Amino acid sequence: MEDLFSQSPNDPAGRIAFLSKELDRHNRLYYTEAQPEISDAEYDVLFRELEDLEKAHPDLADPNSPTQRVGGEPLEGFQQRQHLIPMLSIDDVFKEEEVKLFFRRLQKNLNTERISLTVEPKIDGVAVTLIYRNGKLDYAATRGDGSRGDDVTANVRTIRSLPLTLGDTAPALLEIRGEVYMPNAEFAKLNEQRDEQGLPTFANPRNSTAGTLKQLDPKAVAERPLAVLAHGLGAHEGIKFDTEDDFHALLDRYEIPRNKPVWHVDTLDGVLKTIRELDQLRHDLPYQTDGAVIKVSSFAKRTTLGATSRAPRWAAAFKYPPEQKTTLLRDISVQVGRTGILTPVAELEPVPLSGTTVSRATLHNESFIQERDIRLDDTVLVHKAGEIIPEILSVDTTKRPSGSKPFSLHDHLGGKCPACSAPIELRKNAVKKDGEDYLVLTWWCGNFECPAQAVTRMKHFAQRKALDLDGLGESVAVKLVESAMARSPLDLFELTEETLADLLLEPAKLQSGEESKPRRFGEKKAAGLLSSLQKARTEQPLSKWIFAMGIPHVGESSSKELSRLHEQLTDLADSDTLKTIREITILESEQREISPRNKDNPPKDDEEKEERQAAFTQLKERIAALNDSLTSKKISPDVGPVASASVLAFFASEAGQHVLQRLTKLNINPRSDNYFPDPSSAGADAPFAGKTFVITGTLSGGRDDFKSLIEKNGGKVTGSVSKNTSYVLAGEGGGSKRDKAEKLGVEILDEEGLTKLLS
Numbered sequence: 019m020e021d022l023f024s025q026s027p028n029d030p031a032g033r034i035a036f037l038s039k040e041l042d043r044h045n046r047l048y049y050t051e052a053q054p055e056i057s058d059a060e061y062d063v064l065f066r067e068l069e070d071l072e073k074a075h076p077d078l079a080d081p082n083s084p085t086q087r088v089g090g091e092p093l094e095g096f097q098q099r100q101h102l103i104p105m106l107s108i109d110d111v112f113k114e115e116e117v118k119l120f121f122r123r124l125q126k127n128l129n130t131e132r133i134s135l136t137v138e139p140k141i142d143g144v145a146v147t148l149i150y151r152n153g154k155l156d157y158a159a160t161r162g163d164g165s166r167g168d169d170v171t172a173n174v175r176t177i178r179s180l181p182l183t184l185g186d187t188a189p190a191l192l193e194i195r196g197e198v199y200m201p202n203a204e205f206a207k208l209n210e211q212r213d214e215q216g217l218p219t220f221a222n223p224r225n226s227t228a229g230t231l232k233q234l235d236p237k238a239v240a241e242r243p244l245a246v247l248a249h250g251l252g253a254h255e256g257i258k259f260d261t262e263d264d265f266h267a268l269l270d271r272y273e274i275p276r277n278k279p280v281w282h283v284d285t286l287d288g289v290l291k292t293i294r295e296l297d298q299l300r301h302d303l304p305y306q307t308d309g310a311v312i313k314v315s316s317f318a319k320r321t322t323l324g325a326t327s328r329a330p331r332w333a334a335a336f337k338y339p340p341e342q343k344t345t346l347l348r349d350i351s352v353q354v355g356r357t358g359i360l361t362p363v364a365e366l367e368p369v370p371l372s373g374t375t376v377s378r379a380t381l382h383n384e385s386f387i388q389e390r391d392i393r394l395d396d397t398v399l400v401h402k403a404g405e406i407i408p409e410i411l412s413v414d415t416t417k418r419p420s421g422s423k424p425f426s427l428h429d430h431l432g433g434k435c436p437a438c439s440a441p442i443e444l445r446k447n448a449v450k451k452d453g454e455d456y457l458v459l460t461w462w463c464g465n466f467e468c469p470a471q472a473v474t475r476m477k478h479f480a481q482r483k484a485l486d487l488d489g490l491g492e493s494v495a496v497k498l499v500e501s502a503m504a505r506s507p508l509d510l511f512e513l514t515e516e517t518l519a520d521l522l523l524e525p526a527k528l529q530s531g532e533e534s535k536p537r538r539f540g541e542k543k544a545a546g547l548l549s550s551l552q553k554a555r556t557e558q559p560l561s562k563w564i565f566a567m568g569i570p571h572v573g574e575s576s577s578k579e580l581s582r583l584h585e586q587l588t589d590l591a592d593s594d595t596l597k598t599i600r601e602i603t604i605l606e607s608e609q610r611e612i613s614p615r616n617k618d619n620p621p622k623d624d625e626e627k628e629e630r631q632a633a634f635t636q637l638k639e640r641i642a643a644l645n646d647s648l649t650s651k652k653i654s655p656d657v658g659p660v661a662s663a664s665v666l667a668f669f670a671s672e673a674g675q676h677v678l679q680r681l682t683k684l685n686i687n688p689r690s691d692n693y694f695p696d697p698s699s700a701g702a703d704a705p706f707a708g709k710t711f712v713i714t715g716t717l718s719g720g721r722d723d724f725k726s727l728i729e730k731n732g733g734k735v736t737g738s739v740s741k742n743t744s745y746v747l748a749g750e751g752g753g754s755k756r757d758k759a760e761k762l763g764v765e766i767l768d769e770e771g772l773t774k775l776l777s
């Protein structure tokens with residue numbers, strides 16, 4: 019490490035070049051060879067130094083710098099790139115008989131018995147072309163229509179295993195064709211996250227890859243680990259190849275990841291044997307495959323064979339049949355995720371599929387079950403999405419037992435969370451899918467103290483935006499829950515320094531690859547956490563506490579707005595404001611329903627029309643009155659009907675009630691630091707009841723403070739002086755309004771006058 023820091027600080031260009039090269043090397047060691055030499059923290063130090071240098075010397079920043087891997091600025095749209103050589107497709111073959119015909123045709127056209135061929139997996143990803151000029155990635159493009167594609171360079175740069183520079187020995191031009199893919203394990207993780215967020219899942223890794231590459235924000239792409247494998251040669255200058263092996267040797271020299279394994283065969287039998295062998299082995303590859311690509315090895319022979327407008331004559335793709343099996347759905351079990359999402363899982367009669375025995379398949383959510391009308395004891399067709407996730411494709415309704423009933427997850431669970439028995443709730447998440455509005459229905463457990471959610475809730479509770487608890491990250495939360503020291507966030511307030519200091523953490527991974535002894539949390543960290551808990555108890559404002567509760571649809575800004583409207587948690591639980599907001603939406607939908615102009619439900623006759631018109635008018639007046647009662651509060655859209663209903667439901671639930679009781683017991687009562695009392699709530703006997711104020715000029719405490727003081731005492735603050743104004747509160751330099759007040763004979767107060775008036 020020492021020589022890493024030995025460059026002269028007066029040579030930023032040299033230092034930038036050095037750091038870029040080092041970081042590239044460490045990226046390769048980490049992502050390609052899985053043999054890191056330095057720790058993540060050491061990597062971060064180098065990375066940050068490079069970032070800082072590039073910021074200080076923008077003229078020296080290179081688009082292929084390792085810092086660009088985390089994603090650059092969002093794009094407006096994709097530029098088009100004309101391909102140097104058309105990106106053709108491959109002719110598909112489906113039967114061994116067709117492979118034979120392909121081989122015979124090669125023999126005839128090349129006039130030889132034996133033909134040197136390579137066979138390799140066909141990656142089910144998204145085709146890209148990578149143009150390197152003078153050893154630097156110039157651009158990357160998708161296939162598009164074969165002659166023009168989208169420039170996806172910014173997104174491709176985020177693929178860590180792909181070198182962005184090839185060094186000085188690189189040819190003048192090198193076009194590499196390859197496949198971008200999402201590794202199966204990453205695909206599984208992504209879909210799991212999407213289930214938890216109530217988003218529709220991707221059908222297969224190819225779709226998730228295509229969806230990711232289409233994103234205009236490279237930073238979002240960087241968060242989804244894509245990978246790329248080279249499999250073909252495009253345009254090139256300053257280099258010559260005889261065979262596919264020469265090309266592979268070049269890829270290896272420049273450490274461009276390439277597709278493996280590759281078989282070498284020269285007979286038809288050899289091809290057929292390899293195709294069968296690959297079929298056995300392909301399910302263990304980390305990406306989805308759908309075939310075997312057979313290619314003539316010699317580039318000279320490829321030229322002889324040529325291509326049709328669609329595909330070269332020197333290659334064929336043997337497509338494996340999609341693997342699907344029918345089996346019986348015996349039962350449906352339910353898993354409670356870390357965020358309380360209930361995921362139904364089909365318990366299947368075990369069936370061999372794509373290399374393993376499948377006995378369970380995710381059913382994702384309520385919508386998935388409803389759309390396919392999946393029922394207990396159904397005969398179902400299963401496949402594996404991304405080689406690993408067994409999924410039900412469809413139901414064979416002809417085999418459905420008589421008397422079968424649509425499946426209700428709610429009834430199946432008796433309406434209770436399997437982890438904590440709290441009542442479950444249906445969540446509706448409106449999303450866009452293939453450009454259309456789509457509703458994802460998910461069952462959810464909202465219990466703040468549900469054990470299945472303990473770690474997630476604790477992490478949420480502790481984050482800076484919430485109660486900012488020192489040293490409480492994921493790993494500590496896991497250990498607290500595992501050791502039963504804290505089962506819910508509020509348990510944290512009962513921890514003592516002694517017990518907390520003794521908490522055993524996961525052993526650390528040492529440089530040697532061995533593990534350290536389990537580490538103690540220790541006195542120092544324990545004291546730090548306890549002091550931030552004390553701060554949370556006494557100083558953190560209501561808004562942070564509201565956010566920390568993790569109430570659905572209540573984010574940071576909703577929490578702030580809620581704390582402006584309420585003084586303490588118990589006020590939220592019984593809030594007239596929130597009830598009014600909730601009621602307005604209910605009445606509005608009722609109003610739409612009974613409207614005599616409702617096309618879906620028109621009145622039968624004139625009598626009904628009249629009746630409905632009368633009811634409609636009544637509702638309209640009621641809604642207007644409710645809206646009026648809210649106007650003075652100027653509630654921001656952050657607290658709309660959805661958030662309001664969610665807050666009320668949370669505090670009305672058994673779990674929410676329990677939270678309030680626990681807080682009382684713990685003597686915790688967070689107060690709002692931006693409470694803006696309802697002016698109309700001050701009684702008629704309030705000191706300023708019925709009085710109207712205008713504030714002008716500069717006041718010592720700021721106008722807002724005086725405004726809320728006046729309103730707290732029942733007064734109203736308006737913007738302009740009229741004969742109805744009771745007082746003008748004037749500070750330094752309150753020019754025209756003061757003049758007008760004098761003219762109209764309105765009493766003018768200074769700060770002292772106002773205080774006197776109050777007392």
Ligand code: IVH
Binds near residue numbers: 138141143335
């Ligand atoms: S070689 C002229 N090798 O499949 C095309 N292609 O269906 C020669 N593909 O456009 C391509 N894995 O994007 C080749 N191992 C592999 C491949 C592969 C996937 C893609 C490629 C091609 C498409 C044709």
